[in-house]
Amino acid sequence: MGKRRRATERKSVGVGNVRNGNMRIGNTKLHPGVLGGVAAVVLCGVGATAFALSGGSGSGSGSGGDGSTVDEKPVASGPPTAAEVRTTARAFLTAWAEGDAARAAALTDDRAAAEKALTSYREDGHLTKTVLTPGKRSGAEVPFKATTTVSYKGKSKPLAYESELTVVRRKSDGRTLVGWRPSVLHPELKQRGDRLVTGEAGDPPIKAVDRDGAELTPAKYPSLGTVLDGLREKYGKKAGGKAGVELRVVRADSSKSSKSSESSESSESSGSSKKADAKSTPDKTLLTLSPGTPGTLKTTFSGSLQAAAERETAKRQRASVVVLKPSTGEILAAANSNPTGFNTAFQGSLAPGSTMKVVSSSMLLEKKLAGVDKKHPCPKYETYGGWKFQNDDKFQIKNGTFRASFARSCNTAFISQAKKLDDDSLTKQAQEVFGLGRDDWSIGVPSFDGAVPVQSDAQMAASLIGQGGVRMNPLNMASVAATVKSGTFKQPYLVSPDIDDRTLATAPRKMSGATAAALRELMHYTAVAGTAVKPMQGLGSDMGAKTGSAEVDNQKKPNGWFTAYRGDLASAAVVQQGGHGGDSAGPVVRAMLRAGG
Structure with missing residues (x-):
């Protein structure tokens, strides 16, 4: 007697008529999109006819669509195939556009979050008559165009945008699903819980x-x-x-x-x-x-300075700049190379490199651990907390002064003083004199106020040269230069506190006049005889600057930093992966100081 085989009946649901590359559902003619070389368009709205997709059930796994038994197969693994990507993407887009949130969500790897978001899309966003047109697949990613209608209390307008989805394979059963993230619905939905709301x-x-x-x-x-x-x-x-x-x-x-x-x-x-x-x-x-x-x-913005900031950052990749008025704290300009992306100028959290030496120097001066023209060590290497620190190009200054070490940005001149400091010395200096890291700035829009955490051993030493756990942005470092110029911290702001009666942050104490004068002398010398000469050349006598570069893990070139003041202007810039600050960020700050007169 021959072996008995269990037949699996496969059913299909008619899609309608397909003629000359066009798909029809009922009497509706659809315009084809291209999905991995296969013509495909998903049109849905209230009452549209559902259809099965050839080549699978829409889940990306091989199960009988009519509930019949199939032979057990090994769990699939590895990246989704082109066919699986096409099938899964089309099934998800179809269910979404038809308004079937539950069915669409079941085709994702986060069913609960997806169903909630898809339901909100229609109910809170009031988005209907949705047409989703897939584009050409690239690996597991499928871009698509969305056109929909926003309708609310008798008013309606069309909305069109582009997004993309990624098909992933679930390890537990090998099923291919849409990797859920809010941006699938709309690219402006950045995190779980973001919603589109009409009203x-x-x-x-x-x-x-x-x-x-x-x-x-x-x-x-x-x-x-x-x-x-x-x-x-x-x-x-x-x-x-x-x-x-x-x-x-x-x-x-x-x-x-x-x-x-x-x-x-x-x-x-x-x-x-x-x-x-x-x-x-x-x-x-x-x-x-x-x-x-x-x-x-x-x-408080200056139209002319803002225009100059936009020009300078647009010329470069990943550049950000801020300009302040030291006498008041008013923010005059702020710009980023990617203007629609993350606002690094106000919210960035990056190691500031040697520009942090301005703050560290103020502490060493106050503690009598340094003097402008006093002898100060600057060896090739300095070891602290088990780490071996060195200067750029391993230079050293024999029998030099602190002025020379600051102007050449000698790392070891600062590391050598770590053993004389408490773990919280730099943290207190930054918070109490420069108003940094207190989380109390209220500039008018979201901002990050800098961070100088208490650290110990090698990390504490690294903080002295703007590495370790120290984090800043151009707003913070422009404020540092402004504090040196004016002699006291004035919280930056771009909307007058008179408008909403808010209280601007203040620093608990003011640096002494002697310390402020010494810092201005150090920064001025750096601008005329140190690492900041080229960017500051020809800007007069009432000015000072500090360069910086910050190493970042897995980044070939360091981030370039520059902070400076000229008259009643202070500016700071960072160019990520820019290399030396004087060469990358320096020209940006120079342009801003010149534009301000």
Whole structure:
């Protein structure tokens, strides 16, 4: 008697008519997209006909679609195949566009989060008549175009955008699924809990103006896009405007207090912020169904300096710059090479390298561990806490002074003093004199106030030269230069505290006049005879500067830093992977100081 075989009946559901590359569902003609070389378009809306996809059930695994038994097979492993990517992506996009949140979510690797987000897409976002057109597959990634309609209380407008999804394989059963992340629904959804919401905006629009009354817009000043969003969120109601009806991205943590929202951590940093869970990105308007009435909000920005900052950062990759007025703390300009990305200028959290030696020097001067023209060691190497430190190019200064060590940015001149310091000495100096790392700045939009954690042994020594756990951004380091110039810390801000009666942060103590004068002398000498000569050449006598470069793990070139003052201007810049600060960030700061007169 021959072996009996169990037959598996396979069924298919008709897709409709396919003619000349066009797909039809019922009597509706669809425009084809290309998905890995296969014509495919997903059209859905309320009442659209569901269809099965040829080549599988849409899950990416081989199970009988009618519930019949199949022979057991080994669990699949390895990257999804091209066919699996196509099938899984098409099935997910189909279910989403048809409004079947449960079915679409079941095709992801995080069913609960996906179903909640997909349901919110329709119910909170009021997005209907969705058409999803897949693009050409690249490995496991599938880009797609979305066109939909935003409808709310008799008003409607079309919305179009692009996104992408990635197909992954689940280890437990080998099934291929869409790797869930909020940005699949819309690229502006950055984290779990972010939502698209249509309705009357909670924050009225604002007309932000510069110090001379000229309007500030993202079109004219691209780097101010996220800043203006933040200003609207905090001051929209105070500015006297009237809210309109909008589709907005509402961040997951928007219920947090406005103060807690003013600190964040850069994803670019290997360090940490004390408020890493605080809101760092403001809500964002995607579409206006009916405009509100904006209120006018005056800022401290200088239109001419902001324009110069935009030009300088646009010329470079990964550059960020800030300009302050030392006498008041007013922020005059801030820009980033990627204006729509992370606001490194205000929220970055990066090791500042040797620009931190300004703060360290103030501490050594106050503790009488250094004097401008006193002898100071600068050997090739210095060991502390088990680490061997060296200078750039292993230079040394024999019988030199602290002035010479500062101007040439001698690392070992600072490391040699570590044994005479307490673990918290630098932390106290940064917090008490320069107002850094206290988490109390309130500039008007989210910002990171710097971090100088208490460390010990080699990490404490590394902090003296801006490595270890020290983290800063251009706003922080511009404030350091401004504090040296004015002799006292004045918290940076871009909206006057008179508007909302907030209290600006202050430093617990002021450095002595002698210490401030010594720092200005050191920074001036660095600008005329040290590592900052080239960027500062020809800028007059009332100026000073400090260069810096910060090593970053797995990065070929260090981040270049530069901070300086000239008259009543202070500026700092960082160029990530820029190399030496004088060569990379220095020209950016020079341009800003020249633009300010």
